[in-house]
Amino acid sequence: MKILDVFRDANSNLWRSKLRSFLTILAIFVGSFTIILNSAINAGVNSFIDKQIENMGGDGYLEMMPTETYDQISSLMDSGGVQEYTEDKDVSNASPYIKDEQVAQAKELDGVKSFHALPSASADYATSDKTDKRYRINLNAIVPGINIDMSAGVAPNTDDGAPYEIALTEDMAKALGFENPADSVGQIIRIAAPSTLKCYTVTRRSDCQVIVEAKITGTQAPGILAMGGSRANLSLWNRINEINFEGMPKESNHTFQAVADVDPEKIDDIKKELEEMGLSAMSVDDEVGMIRVFFDAILVVFNIFGGIALIAASIGIINTLFMAVQERTREIGLDKALGMSNSKVFLSFSAEAVMLGFWGSVFGITASIIVGNIANMVSHETFLKDFPTFQLTVFEPLTMLAIAFVIMFIAFLAGTLPARRASKKNPIDALRYE
Numbered sequence: 001m002k003i004l005d006v007f008r009d010a011n012s013n014l015w016r017s018k019l020r021s022f023l024t025i026l027a028i029f030v031g032s033f034t035i036i037l038n039s040a041i042n043a044g045v046n047s048f049i050d051k052q053i054e055n056m057g058g059d060g061y062l063e064m065m066p067t068e069t070y071d072q073i074s075s076l077m078d079s080g081g082v083q084e085y086t087e088d089k090d091v092s093n094a095s096p097y098i099k100d101e102q103v104a105q106a107k108e109l110d111g112v113k114s115f116h117a118l119p120s121a122s123a124d125y126a127t128s129d130k131t132d133k134r135y136r137i138n139l140n141a142i143v144p145g146i147n148i149d150m151s152a153g154v155a156p157n158t159d160d161g162a163p164y165e166i167a168l169t170e171d172m173a174k175a176l177g178f179e180n181p182a183d184s185v186g187q188i189i190r191i192a193a194p195s196t197l198k199c200y201t202v203t204r205r206s207d208c209q210v211i212v213e214a215k216i217t218g219t220q221a222p223g224i225l226a227m228g229g230s231r232a233n234l235s236l237w238n239r240i241n242e243i244n245f246e247g248m249p250k251e252s253n254h255t256f257q258a259v260a261d262v263d264p265e266k267i268d269d270i271k272k273e274l275e276e277m278g279l280s281a282m283s284v285d286d287e288v289g290m291i292r293v294f295f296d297a298i299l300v301v302f303n304i305f306g307g308i309a310l311i312a313a314s315i316g317i318i319n320t321l322f323m324a325v326q327e328r329t330r331e332i333g334l335d336k337a338l339g340m341s342n343s344k345v346f347l348s349f350s351a352e353a354v355m356l357g358f359w360g361s362v363f364g365i366t367a368s369i370i371v372g373n374i375a376n377m378v379s380h381e382t383f384l385k386d387f388p389t390f391q392l393t394v395f396e397p398l399t400m401l402a403i404a405f406v407i408m409f410i411a412f413l414a415g416t417l418p419a420r421r422a423s424k425k426n427p428i429d430a431l432r433y434e
Contacts, residue, residue, distance in 0.1 A: 006344075010351035013324070021356065024320045027313035028360025029367070032407050034306030036400055037368040038299050040393035045295045048390045051149060053284045059264040060113070061146075064106070064274055064281040065098065065257040082175040085125035085134040098255040102277050106258065109273055111266030116143045120256035121232070121240040124192045124209060130177025137172065137191065138229035141237040143259055148231055151388055152181035153218020156233035164214040164236040166191075170386075172230055173219045181219035188213050191236075193243040210243045212236065221389045310407065313360065314414035317353050321418035325349065329425065336427035346423035353415020357408035364407075365400050 014021045053059065097120060107115045118141050125134040142148060148155040148167055156165035166189070170181055178184035191212045198208035214236050232240070262270050267283055274281040325332070332345060372393035379392045 006347055006351050007355060010348060011355045013328075013348075013352055014355055017320075017323070017327075020320055020323065024313065024316040024356055025360045025363065027309065027316045028357060028407065028411065029363045031306050031309030031313050032361045032364025032403065033368050033371075034309060035303055036364055036395075036403055037372060037393070038302045038306065039399050039403065040368060040372050040395045042295070042299045043394040043396050043399065044391045046292070047394050048387075049292055051389070059283075059285065060262050060267065061284050062260045062262050062267060062270065062281055063257065064260070064279045082171045083136045085136050098258060098279065100255075102279060103255055103258065105277055106260070106274060106279070109262075109270055111263040111270050112260050113263065114261045115258060116260070117255045117258045118143070119238065119241040120244065121237045122194070122244060123240055124194055124205070126172070126176065126189050126191050126230075128176040128178075128187065128189045130187075131175075133175075134192070135172065135175045139232050139237070139240070140229040141257075142167070142231040142233060146259070149221040149389055150218045151221040153185040153216070156217050156231060156236075158233055160234070162233055162235045164212060164239060165217045165233045166214045166236060167217055167231040168219050169230055170219050170222060173216070178219075184216045185218050187216045189216060191240070193240040195243055195246045197247045212239055212243070222386045310410060314410060317356055317411055317414040318418060320356070321349055321353060321415050322421070324352065325418050325422045328422075332422055332425050333427045336425070342423040345425075346419045349419035349422050350412055350415050353411045353419070354408050356415075357411025358404070360411075361404035361407045365404065369395055 053061075098117070103115075103117050106112065121139060121141070123137050123139055126137040127134045142156055142158055144158045150167065151170060153167070156167055157163070168176070168184060168189075173181060173184045176184070176189060178187065191214055192206075192209040193212055194205065195208050195210060199205060202208050214232070220231065271281045271283070336342075336345065372395060376392050379390075380388065384390050384392060
């Protein structure tokens with residue numbers, strides 16, 4: 001008997017008792033659906049987090065700045081989104097700088113592959129031709145090797161001597177009068193940068209501000225990393241720095257932030273050394289690690305429920321096959337009297353158990369894909385509308401195939417006891433069975 005024939009006959013035998021087989025498959029379906037959907041959510045979350053990590057430079061990316069600067073940026077980011085600019089409001093962005101000797105020491109640390117120091121640059125506000133209002137702008141620089149996940153357009157050009165370019169956050173683009181992210185691409189905004197020394201000599205702050213025009217290359221897709229803000233290319237960033245420190249001594253480079261590409265295996269040691277130097281350092285894993293752990297913990301709980309459902313389904317498989325053995329006792333006796341071996345009888349009933357697992361997995365995969373796709377659409381219209389690149393569920397074919405095989409294997413194990421009982425029946429006693 002060919003193996004394909006064995007499974008074909010086993011599938012046919014399942015439906016002798018349609019209701020019993022359906023209820024058993026339903027129990028397997030519940031467990032497989034839960035586990036497969038959870039794996040899809042886990043893949044979606046990890047895919048989004050991994051993309052954020054990759055965009056920020058990967059596992060070896062490290063950023064450092066004085067603690068006070070982190071506090072100022074966090075305060076601005078937590079202050080309720082984009083704020084309208086008013087001259088009577090304190091807009092001072094003064095922060096401590098990383099000292100030249102700290103920069104030199106950091107570059108020489110073992111495991112540091114590349115190091116990029118950023119001079120301080122701060123702007124008061126930004127405005128455009130689409131609005132008569134001015135809005136406070138949180139600027140951050142984009143350096144070579146750092147990618148940005150864009151919802152529209154492209155990232156600014158980081159080459160030396162490139163034109164002044166900027167990638168806005170979606171909130172800032174909307175505040176400046178661009179209803180859709182794509183509407184802002186190619187438009188010009190005006191950024192007011194204060195000349196610090198001059199601001200001490202004038203009555204109105206507007207008299208010490210220099211307006212810089214920059215081209216919008218696109219809008220950033222919202223992410224989960226702490227360091228945010230609109231991203232200026234180095235040409236624009238350096239120009240704003242020049243305005244901020246016009247007339248001041250050139251001895252200091254006014255470094256307020258530095259980014260480095262380091263050996264991921266040495267990143268913890270490097271962070272400790274930086275702390276001893278008086279610098280606060282943060283890796284991408286520091287920013288997203290707790291988020292990943294949070295989601296993983298939740299999904300483990302749901303997978304436990306899925307496992308419990310499979311255990312209950314296994315009991316159902318045992319019961320279904322025991323009943324099948326009982327009902328087909330005379331048939332087993334006849335098969336054995338005609339020469340069927342114990343191993344073939346065992347294989348026949350084991351195949352029925354595997355087919356129960358197969359159909360439960362197929363229905364579970366189908367239902368989870370349907371529900372997952374619906375969840376993606378609904379989530380992007382509701383609680384994930386601010387994260388357009390976040391796919392809540394991502395179905396990986398190899399993962400689904402592996403889960404299906406595991407479920408069929410569990411079904412096979414559950415069916416071994418009834419199958420063994422069937423294979424051990426004495427053909428004469430079985431033929432006498434009423």
